[in-house]
Amino acid sequence: MIEVRNLTKYYGSIRGVEDLSLKVPKGAVCGLIGPNGAGKTTTLKLLCCLLKPTSGEAWVAGVSIREELKVKKLIGYLPESQILYGFLTVREHIELAGRLHKLPRAELKAKAKALMEELKLSQLEDRRCGALSLGQRRRVGLALALIGDPEVLLLDEPTSGLDPAQRASLLKLIKAMAEEGRTVLLSSHVLHEVSEACSTIAVLREGRLAYHGSLEEFRERYCPIVEVEAPGVEKLESEVKGMWGAKSVKAERGKLTVEASDLDAARVGLVKLLAAHSLPVRSLRSPGLEEAYLKLVGEEGAA
Amino acid sequence: MRRVQPELEALIWKELKERKLAYPSLAAVMLILGAASVAVVYALPEILPEELRGMIPELGAEDAIADYFENTAQIALLLIAVVTSTSMAKEVEKGTLELLLAHPVRRELVALAKLTSSLAASLGSLALASLATWAYSRILGPYPLAKVLKAALLMSASIAYTCASSALLGSLFRAQLSAGASAAALHIASLVAQGLASGHWVAKLLPHYSTQMALAAVTKEISLKAALTPLAYATLLALAALVTYARRK
Numbered sequence: 001m002i003e004v005r006n007l008t009k010y011y012g013s014i015r016g017v018e019d020l021s022l023k024v025p026k027g028a029v030c031g032l033i034g035p036n037g038a039g040k041t042t043t044l045k046l047l048c049c050l051l052k053p054t055s056g057e058a059w060v061a062g063v064s065i066r067e068e069l070k071v072k073k074l075i076g077y078l079p080e081s082q083i084l085y086g087f088l089t090v091r092e093h094i095e096l097a098g099r100l101h102k103l104p105r106a107e108l109k110a111k112a113k114a115l116m117e118e119l120k121l122s123q124l125e126d127r128r129c130g131a132l133s134l135g136q137r138r139r140v141g142l143a144l145a146l147i148g149d150p151e152v153l154l155l156d157e158p159t160s161g162l163d164p165a166q167r168a169s170l171l172k173l174i175k176a177m178a179e180e181g182r183t184v185l186l187s188s189h190v191l192h193e194v195s196e197a198c199s200t201i202a203v204l205r206e207g208r209l210a211y212h213g214s215l216e217e218f219r220e221r222y223c224p225i226v227e228v229e230a231p232g233v234e235k236l237e238s239e240v241k242g243m244w245g246a247k248s249v250k251a252e253r254g255k256l257t258v259e260a261s262d263l264d265a266a267r268v269g270l271v272k273l274l275a276a277h278s279l280p281v282r283s284l285r286s287p288g289l290e291e292a293y294l295k296l297v298g299e300e301g302a303a
Numbered sequence: 304m305r306r307v308q309p310e311l312e313a314l315i316w317k318e319l320k321e322r323k324l325a326y327p328s329l330a331a332v333m334l335i336l337g338a339a340s341v342a343v344v345y346a347l348p349e350i351l352p353e354e355l356r357g358m359i360p361e362l363g364a365e366d367a368i369a370d371y372f373e374n375t376a377q378i379a380l381l382l383i384a385v386v387t388s389t390s391m392a393k394e395v396e397k398g399t400l401e402l403l404l405a406h407p408v409r410r411e412l413v414a415l416a417k418l419t420s421s422l423a424a425s426l427g428s429l430a431l432a433s434l435a436t437w438a439y440s441r442i443l444g445p446y447p448l449a450k451v452l453k454a455a456l457l458m459s460a461s462i463a464y465t466c467a468s469s470a471l472l473g474s475l476f477r478a479q480l481s482a483g484a485s486a487a488a489l490h491i492a493s494l495v496a497q498g499l500a501s502g503h504w505v506a507k508l509l510p511h512y513s514t515q516m517a518l519a520a521v522t523k524e525i526s527l528k529a530a531l532t533p534l535a536y537a538t539l540l541a542l543a544a545l546v547t548y549a550r551r552k
Contacts, residue, residue, distance in 0.1 A: 048405055072407035079405065083398045087321055099313035100406035148406070 001026045001183055002047065002152060007056035009042050015207040016042035020056070022202050022212045024185055026151075029178045031194035032187040034204035035297055040187035041080055043204070044154045047185070048077040061151040061183070073101070076145030080156035080187075082137045086130025090121055093129055094143050101148035108147075115143045118173070134161035142170070153177060155186040159193055171197045191289045201289075205297050215289060219263075222292035226258045226266045229282040230274055244269050254282075310408050314416030318390070322420065325386050330428035333379050337436030340370035344443055364446035369521040371436045372454055375429070376461065376514045381490050383462060384469040387421040388486035391473025391548065414474065414548035418541060422466045426459055433458075450521065457517035460530035460537070464510045465490060467540035474547040510536045 002024040009016035017039035024030040032040045045051040047060055049068040058065045061074045084093060091112060098108040116122045119139045124132065129140060138161050145153060158174070159167045174197050178184050188194050194201060195215055203211040203218075211218055224247075234251035241249050245261035260266035263286060274281050319326070344367040348356040391414065394400040403413055433455040440446050469486040476482040497511035506512055509532075516529035 050401055050404055069407050069409070072405070075405075077405040079401060081398065083402060085317070085321065085399060085402070087323075088317070092320075096313055096317055097406055100310050100403070100408045102309050102407075144402075145405075 001028075001062070002030075002058070002060055002185055004043075004047075004058040005056060007043070007046060007058050008054045009039075009046055009051060010054045015039075016051075017046070017204070017207045020204075020207075020209050022209060024183055024200070026183050027178055027181045028200060029174060029184040029186065029198045031198035031201040032185060032204065033189070033191065033194055033201055033293065034210075037206075038204040038297075039207040040204055041156055042207075044077070044156050044185065044187060047152075048072065048075050048154050050077075073148065074151045076148060076150035076153045078138075078141050078145045078153075078155045078158055080160070082134070082141045082161070084129040084132075084137055084140060086128060089126050089128055090116070090132070090140055090143075091125040093140060094147055097144040098147045103147070111147060111149075112143075115146055119143050135163060135166055138162055139166075151182060153182055153184045153186075155184065157188060158186055159188065159190060167193065191293055195289045203293065203296055210296055219286060219289060219292045222295045223287050224259055224261065224263055225287050225291070226260065226263060226270060226284065227255065227287065228258075228270050228274065228284045229255050230279040231282075232277075232279055233274065236273060236277065236279075239273070240270075308412070311412055311416055311419075314403075314408070314413060315420050318416050318420035319424075322386070322390065322424070325390075326420075326424035326428070329379070329382055329386060329424060330431055332382060333375060333428045333432035334435055336374040336378060337371045337432045338439055340374060341367045341436065341439040341443065343367075344370070362443075364440040364443040365521060367440050367443055368436060368446060368451060368454070369518060371432075372458060372518050372521060375432070375458060376494065376511075376518065379428075379432075380461060380465050380494075380514070381487055383421070383425045383465050384486040384490040385483040387418070387425075387466045387469035388473035388476075388482040389479040390417050390421060391470055391544070392476045392479045392482035395477045395551070396479050410549040410551075411545040414470065414545050417473075418466060418470045418544060421470070422463060425462045425466060429455055429458060429462060453525070453527065454517045454520040456527060457513045457520055457525065457530050460513040460533040461511055461517065463537035464513075464533040464540070467537040467544060468493075468510070470544035471540050471547060474544050474551060507532060 004020055004022045007020040008018045020043060032043060034040055042051065046053055047058055047065060049065055049071050060071050063070045063074060065071055088096065094112045094115060095108055098112060103111065116125055119142060121139055121143060124136060129137065132140065142158065159170055162170060171193060174184055174186065198215065200214055201218060202209060231254055233256045234253060236256060237249050237251035240246060240256065240258055244266040246258050246266065247261065248259045250257040258266055258270065267284065270284065271281065344362045347362055348359055400413065404410060433451055437446065437448055437451045468489060472486045472489060473482040476485065493511050497506060497509050497515055500506040500509055501515060506515065511533070513530045513533040516525045519525050
């Protein structure tokens, strides 16, 4: 698990993160989201001991980040900018990382082979890392993060540079790793990926934690809206007002948007109401993470 | 024998792979310096215009070997300074230091691997080139191998100092260009200071005293104690380089 308590990092007078506190339980995948410069990478670097905090404390799998070497044995870190040694082959690079984890030679060979197969790198094992595409380098980076069999994975923009098929397969892999009991903290700008892979999210804004909790609660708190599309549904506007704690109802031609305090009741109620009026439902949706995120971070997040 | 730490072994292996052009080039330069020194002495005075031939004394193996050590001090040590300092700074400039430090490895071990591999490659090149130069010099006449080895041992202390001081400079800079330029400038300044202090007691306290004595050892009987001052500098500077690298942000 990851526990962060009042963690603060200043770069001179510039705030990286301030008073950050969050908990990610064992086996959970937490998405770290926020606009550029919000402190996501700083948080990940603090947790993997690449930066020293100005104040505050954090524990990774129960070990304080002050104990640098112990923490590094427990984590796998995938940096945002996937820089590799261009003169090493894929296999040599993975083996170098394994040797830094003091893996016995036979175990290292077997593990490197298994990882290359899992990450579809087997055919590239003798290719120099300098000749790899961005997506391939990302996969090598993931292999480097996994070679030490980490309890905690810290992934900075893990899907950047990957094609849609690779993205889907990586998200599947992340979920599988969490099911094996690894704790994952990943930063991403791609919100639908976060909603797909993560059970909880932490939203950072200007270095401070703006929200930490479940995705459902986040949506309901920041964007408690149900949209229904059906021909003639606008006629129901007056009927819907005041139902399910509806705060506002907006009607357009063929579309009704309801902001309600009880979203589940609103969804069920709308379906029943439309059935009672024999109106065929074209779509019923609660706007996603993106709308809630934009509402929380505002213009800054959209930039 | 106690086995070195596996991570240090891995880091040294990485360094040797990374510098697989630089280190052989260093050996090649030193071999060429030795061969050129012998070739020039062999060709003299016939390569000079007739009117100049009588102006230079008759040269032999001793002169060729003295010339080789002088060129080594001026050219090879400069290359060693640049190669060592840039290898320290490169990791920071390219952003690959983070790649290593994300694994359970001490920062000072990364610096130690760089210093060790640079020192080993430089000393290996010196040993190879000194033996080769002695072998070439036999075409000019006999010269005792023991004297060449003694001069090489004194030069080794200068190499240790050059590697350590350049490693420290490389730890202070983030760009290879700044690191290499400052190491080259320091090397030239140290040699000039050593030359200016020559014959004065201060010379014994300067880091290139062993370089001066290596050159003298070709013609005179010189004690290996001359290596102690540069070795003391090398030890202190190497420790400073490790601490600086470990503490850098």
